[in-house]
Amino acid sequence: MNTSDVLSDAPADADPALFATMSTMRAMRRLRPEPVPDEVLDRLIQAAVWGPSGGNMQRYEYVVVTDPAVMAELAPLWKRCVDAYLATTGKYAPAGMDEAAYGRMVAAIEYQRDHFAETPALVIPCYRFPEPRIEEEGMRRCAEALGADATARMGRIQERFSALAEGSCVYPGVQNLLLAARGLGLAANITIWHLFLEEEWKAVLGIPEEMNTFAAIPVGWPSGRFGPVSRRPVAEVVHRDRW
Numbered sequence: 530m531n532t533s534d535v536l537s538d539a540p541a542d543a544d545p546a547l548f549a550t551m552s553t554m555r556a557m558r559r560l561r562p563e564p565v566p567d568e569v570l571d572r573l574i575q576a577a578v579w580g581p582s583g584g585n586m587q588r589y590e591y592v593v594v595t596d597p598a599v600m601a602e603l604a605p606l607w608k609r610c611v612d613a614y615l616a617t618t619g620k621y622a623p624a625g626m627d628e629a630a631y632g633r634m635v636a637a638i639e640y641q642r643d644h645f646a647e648t649p650a651l652v653i654p655c656y657r658f659p660e661p662r663i664e665e666e667g668m669r670r671c672a673e674a675l676g677a678d679a680t681a682r683m684g685r686i687q688e689r690f691s692a693l694a695e696g697s698c699v700y701p702g703v704q705n706l707l708l709a710a711r712g713l714g715l716a717a718n719i720t721i722w723h724l725f726l727e728e729e730w731k732a733v734l735g736i737p738e739e740m741n742t743f744a745a746i747p748v749g750w751p752s753g754r755f756g757p758v759s760r761r762p763v764a765e766v767v768h769r770d771r772w
């Protein structure tokens with residue numbers, strides 16, 4: 530079977546709007562300051578909650594900020610995070626992106642930084658795995674299944690494994706939220722630079738110490754225009770059967 534067989538087998542009622550949305554869903558950093566009603570924001574969180582989580586544990590919590598006073602407290606923190614990024618990783622265009630395109634992106638990032646206090650809504654997805662309940666007997670059988678080398682490797686990457694596993698439970702919902710925002714005529718963009726000052730963000734928002742935050746997603750009515758995303762072609766990124 531090749532790709533064209535798969536496409537020609539697609540049911541006639543496949544949703545073309547979904548594909549049009551995905552292929553034009555750029556990060557939208559220019560938002561109008563008008564508020565977004567709570568009922569609309571609830572629909573975004575509903576879409577996020579429809580996303581899957583490992584073992585269907587659903588240990589996510591979402592902080593939704595709409596109070597301008599809280600946003601005003603977050604704005605200086607966001608400015609410090611953006612400035613830290615632009616001074617380091619963000620100083621140069623990523624490999625493969627032309628300078629002009631990167632200049633436009635930086636202009637949008639700076640716009641969002643300078644207008645952050647006027648962001649109508651901000652969603653902060655949080656997640657925390659429960660403490661694992663694994664007894665000695667379970668550990669012994671796990672080591673038997675994996676073998677000694679792999680068990681030792683797992684021990685060394687435990688922190689990375691947990692972070693990835695929690696992220697894997699959050700980001701499918703985040704993508705649902707971003708798609709739902711587009712479906713409702715809203716704009717949003719996923720950001721993670723708040724992690725530079727995560728403790729400070731958590732303090733402002735009263736997020737419990739043991740909770741991890743995974744993104745800060747500004748949401749509002751779009752002020753810019755959506756258009757086709759710029760991505761590598763499928764043929765360049767796919768490895769069939771083996772790398």
Ligand SMILES: Cc1cc2nc3c(=O)[nH]c(=O)nc-3n(C[C@H](O)[C@H](O)[C@H](O)COP(=O)(O)O)c2cc1C
Nearest residue numbers: 554555556557558638718719720721722723758759
């Ligand atoms: C995991 C992740 C983290 C991101 N973090 C940030 C961020 O902190 N700030 C920001 O302005 N954009 C952030 N972005 C948006 C990307 O920069 C953007 O999606 C990418 O440059 C492609 O641009 P486009 O979505 O407009 O096509 C993030 C995207 C992803 C997937």
